Amino acid sequence: MNLYWIGKIIDSACILMFAAAGDALALTAGEYNLGGDGQIYASAFIAAITLNAAKSLPPFIALLAALIAAVICAGGMALVSAGMKVYRGVDILISTYLLSSALTPIIDSLVAGRFRGKGNLLATSFIDTAFSSPRIMMPSPLTLASLTAPLLCIAVSFVLSRGEIGKRIAIAGVSNDFADYAGLKSIKVSSMAIVFAAAMHAVAGYVMVIGTYRSCISGFQNGVGWSAFTASLIARRRVIKVIPACLILSIVITLSSRYTLTHLIGFDVASLIQGITIAIIAVEDARRRK
Amino acid sequence: MNMCYIIFASSMPLMLSSFGALLSDCALRLAIFIDGIINLSAFLCFAFTIRFASLAAGCLLAVILCIALIAFCLLLTEAFHADPFLIALSLNITASALVSYLSSIMFSTRGVLTNKAFTFDAQNARNATALAAFSILVIASILLMKTRGGLYLRLCGDCGNVEEARGITSRRYIALDWIYSGLFAAITGCILAIRLSSFVPNVSSGMGYLSCAIVYMARSISRPMSKSKGGTGYTLLFSLFAIVLLLSAINIIASRVQNVYKNVMPYFLLAMPYLASLVLLAVIGQSRYNHGN
Numbered sequence: 001m002n003l004y005w006i007g008k009i010i011d012s013a014c015i016l017m018f019a020a021a022g023d024a025l026a027l028t029a030g031e032y033n034l035g036g037d038g039q040i041y042a043s044a045f046i047a048a049i050t051l052n053a054a055k056s057l058p059p060f061i062a063l064l065a066a067l068i069a070a071v072i073c074a075g076g077m078a079l080v081s082a083g084m085k086v087y088r089g090v091d092i093l094i095s096t097y098l099l100s101s102a103l104t105p106i107i108d109s110l111v112a113g114r115f116r117g118k119g120n121l122l123a124t125s126f127i128d129t130a131f132s133s134p135r136i137m138m139p140s141p142l143t144l145a146s147l148t149a150p151l152l153c154i155a156v157s158f159v160l161s162r163g164e165i166g167k168r169i170a171i172a173g174v175s176n177d178f179a180d181y182a183g184l185k186s187i188k189v190s191s192m193a194i195v196f197a198a199a200m201h202a203v204a205g206y207v208m209v210i211g212t213y214r215s216c217i218s219g220f221q222n223g224v225g226w227s228a229f230t231a232s233l234i235a236r237r238r239v240i241k242v243i244p245a246c247l248i249l250s251i252v253i254t255l256s257s258r259y260t261l262t263h264l265i266g267f268d269v270a271s272l273i274q275g276i277t278i279a280i281i282a283v284e285d286a287r288r289r290k
Numbered sequence: 291m292n293m294c295y296i297i298f299a300s301s302m303p304l305m306l307s308s309f310g311a312l313l314s315d316c317a318l319r320l321a322i323f324i325d326g327i328i329n330l331s332a333f334l335c336f337a338f339t340i341r342f343a344s345l346a347a348g349c350l351l352a353v354i355l356c357i358a359l360i361a362f363c364l365l366l367t368e369a370f371h372a373d374p375f376l377i378a379l380s381l382n383i384t385a386s387a388l389v390s391y392l393s394s395i396m397f398s399t400r401g402v403l404t405n406k407a408f409t410f411d412a413q414n415a416r417n418a419t420a421l422a423a424f425s426i427l428v429i430a431s432i433l434l435m436k437t438r439g440g441l442y443l444r445l446c447g448d449c450g451n452v453e454e455a456r457g458i459t460s461r462r463y464i465a466l467d468w469i470y471s472g473l474f475a476a477i478t479g480c481i482l483a484i485r486l487s488s489f490v491p492n493v494s495s496g497m498g499y500l501s502c503a504i505v506y507m508a509r510s511i512s513r514p515m516s517k518s519k520g521g522t523g524y525t526l527l528f529s530l531f532a533i534v535l536l537l538s539a540i541n542i543i544a545s546r547v548q549n550v551y552k553n554v555m556p557y558f559l560l561a562m563p564y565l566a567s568l569v570l571l572a573v574i575g576q577s578r579y580n581h582g583n
Contacts, residue, residue, distance in 0.1 A: 032375075084568075088575035094503050095571065101496050102564035109557030226383070233376070272391065275384030282376035283366065 005258060007140020011212055013250035014146035015204050019228030020235065020242040021153045022200025025160070027237040029193035030173035032093040036225025038100025039077055039198045041216075043070035044205030045107050048124040048216035049115055051131050051209070059130045063210065066131075070202040077103070078198030082191035092194055100225075111218045122218035133211040143211035150243050152203070157240035169193050201225065223270060227253065230274045233281045249277075293542070299416050301538035302423035303478045303485075304497060304504075308534050309427060310474030311501035312508070312526070313434075317467035318447035322378040323360070324475040325498025326385030329491075331356045331479025333389045333403075336489040337396055340407050345484070353476040359385070360472035364465050382498070389491070403489040410487050419481040426477065431527060443467055496564065503567045504533050510574045533570070540566045 019036055026033040033039075047070040054062035077099055084090040117125030133145035160166030172179040172186035172193075179186035204224065209216055231249045235241035256269040307324055314321030331352045339348030360381070367377045390400050397403055434440035442463045446453060450460035475498065482493050508530040512523070544562040 084572055088572055090571045090575065091506065094499070094506060095568065097499050098503060098564045098568045098571070101499070102561040102568060105557035105560040269387075271383050271387035275380045275382075275387055277380075278376055278383065279363075279366065279372075279380035282372040282380065283370045285376075286370045286372040 003137055004140045005254065007137035007142035009247075009250050009254045010137075011140065011142040011146050012254060013246045014142075014149035015208055015212070015224065016228050016231050016246040016250060017149035017153050017242055018204035018207060019201045019225060020231035020246050021156050021239050022197035023229050023232035024235055024237050024239045024242050025156070025169065025193050025200070026197040027232055028160070028173045028239075029169045029190040030176070031190050031194050031197075033078075033096050033194060033197050033201075034093055034225075034229070035077065035081070035096030035098075035100030035198075036201050036228055037221050037223070038103045038225070039074040039201035040205040040208070040224055041107055041221040042077060042103055042205070043074040043202035044209050044221065045111065045115075045124070045216045046070050046073040047206045047209045048127065051127040052125050055128055062131055066210070067203070067206050070206040071199045074198040074202035074205070075195050078195040082194050086187055086191055092190075096194070108218050111216055117215065121215075123213075124216045126215045127209065131210060132214055133207075141212040143207075145207045145211040149207075152200075153239055153243050156200075157238070160239060201228075204228070226274060227270070230277055233278060236285075297535060297539045297542055299420035300542060301534050302420045302427075303481050304501065304538060305427060305531065305534045306423050306474045306481070307478045307497050308501040308504045308508075308530055309430060310471040310478075311498075311505045312530055313443065313467045313474070314471040315502075315505045315509075316444050316447050317464040319374045319464065319468060320378065320502055321468065321471040321475070322375065322498070322502070323363075323381040323385065324471065324501055325494045325496065326382035327356050327360070327472055327475040328479040328482065328494035328497055329389050330359070330385040331476035332483040332493045333393060333479075333489050335480040335483045336403055336405075336408055337392070340405050343407060349477075349480045352480055353473060356476035356479075357469060357472050360469055364468055368461070368465070386492075393489075393491075400491060402491070404487070408483075408487060410484060412485075412487070415485050415487065419484055423477070423481060430474075435524065435527070443470070500537075500563060500567055503571060504530060504537070507533050507567075507570050507574050536570075537563060537566055 019040060023033055023036065047066040050066040050069045051062055054065055057065070078096070080099060081090075081092050081095040084095045085092050111124060112122045115124045117123055133143035135141070135143050136147075160169065168179070168184050168189050169192075171182065172184060172189040176186040176190075179189065205221065208220065208224075213220060227249060228246075231242060231245045234249065235245035252273055253270045256273060260269050307328065311321055311324060314324075334352035334355055335348045337348075338351040339345050342348065342351075363377050363381045366372060367374050393400050393403065434443065442453060442458055442460075443466060446460040446463035446467065450464070453460040453463070478497070479493070483489055486493070508526055511529040511533070512525040541563055544559045548556065548559065
């Protein structure tokens, strides 16, 4: 185990933490956000093209603009799902997945076509070095931006546990009817939770662009949303527990990928581990409820 | 007429998987695993056909193994009272990963698999599989709507208490609903593989989730129209078939659009089924009901 793999584990764990914190929040509100992959991809794409368009701006302004654009993009996607739930009664589980699946090939075509950078990669142009987050454990991809993930998880957890909004979300998640009779308008509370969950996925996509990848690469989001969802289940829907859950999942997935590479194994180990992990969580959850 | 037949033939796989999703919805246990089972079944059909040099053996073994996997997951769910949604999700992800594993072990590749022993005439394959799927659907619909067992399958979710009061074990029919969903998903996988004369990774392309969305839409359309306000009636069945035909027509039109408008991005056409489902869901809305235990 060398510095590269240690840094890679921490970096992917931190990216997962952003998205998993959002998923944990959505699960607390009683909703399943299955569109994580698409939200990360769309926000990463918007962040990348914003930064490429804002080369003449001061770094702070450009980075802030890219973050806001990414959050608005993913938040907009979630707002569509939330709106469909509020006004048409459509399940968020289905609408988030369909929207994510619909946007992914469109973004693929934009990345590979109109916004493709020079070179052989199916990716947007690399962002300016002034906008990139500094690497802190060469040669690994770990950057300073990634390390904000645990701090954000702690902050979100604090707000949820101490604030009124956390109580509203928890009550709406446990019982919609009780929340409605208590005047909490559960449908709007859960919609707000979904929008915030999408915003956290946007931050994950943003950090992937300014940190690990320095551009938006076609299909680089594959599996990140699902891994984050798995981590939120491992964390039993508690935002603070997302930190160790993501670390454990990242260790398992990264080391299995390393094993795959070094032993020339051709199959998708990460998905197999995820599938079995979710089954174990489902059984464990049932045992705990007994 | 030719266009109508093309739409009809191309809609059969989605029709089968949607019928399976409908059965799981009757049990109030969303079959999220349909996608994974379609992929797994398509691969197993290809692998066993090559191994035993028989398409019939390939299809049969693929279906049996998929059902066995679903039965195992059912056992887990029932034995530990686990969340069926999570178990189904786990099955979906594991089935897709299993395909990758078995493909690399048996064929040393995760990519497209072709073999002379698994090559069929495209026209004949489409016609034969369309006819087979249509026959299966007709028989299954009759059994579902006209037999006592079918009635119990339809009511085990919404009216499980009524069935229990009549001395009928609703849990058995809930389990059977899941098994039958898997059966239809497995048959869909075999059909897709036969039509392509190969195995293509992720051949389902979200068909499982699309089927769940179609069931939601069908319920929304049928609920105000049916005389009884619950359960599964003819209105729901025909609404389901109508939506599938509509989506298939949109798909066919989308693939033809490229011949006329050369500037249309191909990836936009890939997104078309999902966009169409979203628009339909937004227009039709969804009736409020539970979809899980």
